[in-house]
Amino acid sequence: MSSDRTTHHSPELLLAIDCGTQSVRALVFDRQGQLKARSQVSLEGYFSDQSGWVEQHGRYFWDSLCRACQKLWQQGIQPEQLAGVALTTQRATVIPVDQQGEPIRPAITWMDKREATDTPRLSFWWRAAFKFAGVSGTVKQFMRDAEINWLNQHQPDVMAKTHKFLLLSGYLNYQLSGEFKDSVGAQVGYLPFDYKTHHWAKPSSWKWQACPVKPEHLPELVAVSETLGHITEAAHQQTGLPKGLTIVAAAADKACETLGCGAIKSHQGQISYGTTATFNTLSKHYIEPLRYLPPYPAALPGHYTCEYQIYRGYWMVSWFKQQFAHKEVQQAESSEYSTEQLLDQQAAKIKPGADGLMLQPYWSPGVRYPGPEARGAIIGFNDSHTRAHIYRALLEGISFGLYQGKLKMQKRSGQTIRELFVSGGGAQSQTALQITADVFNLPVKLPHTFETSGLGAAINLAVNRGIYPDHPSAVNVMCHVKQEILPIAENVALYKKMHRNVYQKLYRRLSPLYRQLSELFSRQ
Numbered sequence: 001m002s003s004d005r006t007t008h009h010s011p012e013l014l015l016a017i018d019c020g021t022q023s024v025r026a027l028v029f030d031r032q033g034q035l036k037a038r039s040q041v042s043l044e045g046y047f048s049d050q051s052g053w054v055e056q057h058g059r060y061f062w063d064s065l066c067r068a069c070q071k072l073w074q075q076g077i078q079p080e081q082l083a084g085v086a087l088t089t090q091r092a093t094v095i096p097v098d099q100q101g102e103p104i105r106p107a108i109t110w111m112d113k114r115e116a117t118d119t120p121r122l123s124f125w126w127r128a129a130f131k132f133a134g135v136s137g138t139v140k141q142f143m144r145d146a147e148i149n150w151l152n153q154h155q156p157d158v159m160a161k162t163h164k165f166l167l168l169s170g171y172l173n174y175q176l177s178g179e180f181k182d183s184v185g186a187q188v189g190y191l192p193f194d195y196k197t198h199h200w201a202k203p204s205s206w207k208w209q210a211c212p213v214k215p216e217h218l219p220e221l222v223a224v225s226e227t228l229g230h231i232t233e234a235a236h237q238q239t240g241l242p243k244g245l246t247i248v249a250a251a252a253d254k255a256c257e258t259l260g261c262g263a264i265k266s267h268q269g270q271i272s273y274g275t276t277a278t279f280n281t282l283s284k285h286y287i288e289p290l291r292y293l294p295p296y297p298a299a300l301p302g303h304y305t306c307e308y309q310i311y312r313g314y315w316m317v318s319w320f321k322q323q324f325a326h327k328e329v330q331q332a333e334s335s336e337y338s339t340e341q342l343l344d345q346q347a348a349k350i351k352p353g354a355d356g357l358m359l360q361p362y363w364s365p366g367v368r369y370p371g372p373e374a375r376g377a378i379i380g381f382n383d384s385h386t387r388a389h390i391y392r393a394l395l396e397g398i399s400f401g402l403y404q405g406k407l408k409m410q411k412r413s414g415q416t417i418r419e420l421f422v423s424g425g426g427a428q429s430q431t432a433l434q435i436t437a438d439v440f441n442l443p444v445k446l447p448h449t450f451e452t453s454g455l456g457a458a459i460n461l462a463v464n465r466g467i468y469p470d471h472p473s474a475v476n477v478m479c480h481v482k483q484e485i486l487p488i489a490e491n492v493a494l495y496k497k498m499h500r501n502v503y504q505k506l507y508r509r510l511s512p513l514y515r516q517l518s519e520l521f522s523r524q
Contacts, residue, residue, distance in 0.1 A: 185251025273426025277313025
């Protein structure tokens with residue numbers, strides 16, 4: 001696959017389009033990684049026809065992307081200044097389309113919780129192998145979660161009309177390029193993708209049985225940082241992007257975020273405090289962060305992203321705000337501070353440990369870890385606790401959960417994490433940053449821009465266009481540390497005891513009760 005590289009350095013502005021859960025952002029960086037222009041279009045109106053469903057119209061994503069691009073020209077950016085464009089998106093949002101690339105039904109987003117009840121029956125040999133390995137339950141959950149199986153069961157007419165089964169990244173790349181292509185780095189979802197070889201699975205793989213879709217119904221995969229296509233006349237008319245502008249394959253938002261932080265060495269860890277909170281490290285080798293959980297494709301070509309997730313991570317801040325922070329919401333309306341800033345100020349006044357209050361952050365369980373039966377918990381209440389204590393315990397609980405992931409990854413990889421980068425919306429909380437430094441007992445490095453996912457995509461673009469010879473060279477120039485937060489020894493000692501003596505024991509003690517609750521109260 002040609003990279004369509006060029007050796008001359010003009011024009012040099014780099015456009016990254018970041019389609020997240022809450023907004024689409026068009027971001028223009030210079031070759032030093034400095035953000036020169038930013039436009040944002042909020043994504044609203046996710047809808048649920050039934051409990052647990054979370055859908056969105058595919059066209060809405062595309063129209064929002066077009067609006068975000070058009071707003072750039074109002075900020076003085078000239079289209080001819082752009083060296084190219086790279087796209088990064090939310091993961092695991094799927095859109096079936098027809099031959100013209102038009103969605104046949106609304107997108108099923110990554111937040112959707114529907115499950116298929118009529119799943120494919122694997123061959124005897126695969127069933128025996130999974131039973132022997134002790135992962136039959138995990139494989140069954142994979143098949144229940146696969147959108148393809150739900151559609152085959154409930155909307156076979158949709159599957160019959162489907163020309164291509166695309167992730168959101170593939171759909172938007174088609175709208176831009178007119179070609180059914182997607183980046184290897186974007187393949188995170190319930191699809192027959194081989195995470196070890198970074199190709200569609202071999203014909204003999206069990207995944208084709210578990211996700212019964214024909215190979216011709218999937219897009220062509222393009223390696224990260226290679227040329228994916230060029231802006232079409234139709235896309236030019238709708239976005240204002242120059243016709244023929246090079247489109248470069250980037251990666252999914254979390255992978256780009258790690259690259260945009262500059263965390264590309266094996267001893268470096270990266271925390272994303274987003275809707276899903278994650279702890280990530282990169283590896284040249286295929287290392288499963290948890291047993292039978294594959295590493296995802298990295299935004300650094302030829303590498304893997306080992307990721308530990310807290311599925312509802314910093315979504316819990318929004319949950320807390322909606323349920324308990326009505327006073328702060330009203331105060332924010334008449335002050336210069338946001339609701340989150342007001343809550344952060346209150347949490348900062350609470351001593352580390354929240355006076356013995358501890359939170360287990362499994363508001364939404366994982367399939368593999370901690371397990372599908374898991375629920376959240378807050379323990380240690382007494383009559384002195386306030387909302388501020390609960391909020392601080394929430395921030396500490398997320399950090400404890402991610403620290404647990406770090407320990408598991410170090411054990412599996414044999415690598416010790418010595419540097420820690422933090423990004424995402426939650427990284428704007430100074431209290432959260434200090435808690436993270438203290439729980440991990442590592443200096444926390446805050447990147448110079450909050451748009452690290454977009455910066456990661458821009459780095460892929462810069463290498464493709466020949467501005468830098470390789471990714472380490474680009475990272476060295478384009479990634480900068482804005483602030484470093486040092487751990488406080490007294491807090492480190494307290495958090496170490498809390499983690500060892502309480503947090504590590506919580507799930508084991510509570511999981512039998514979680515199972516009983518799951519039997520009594522179905523989440524269907």
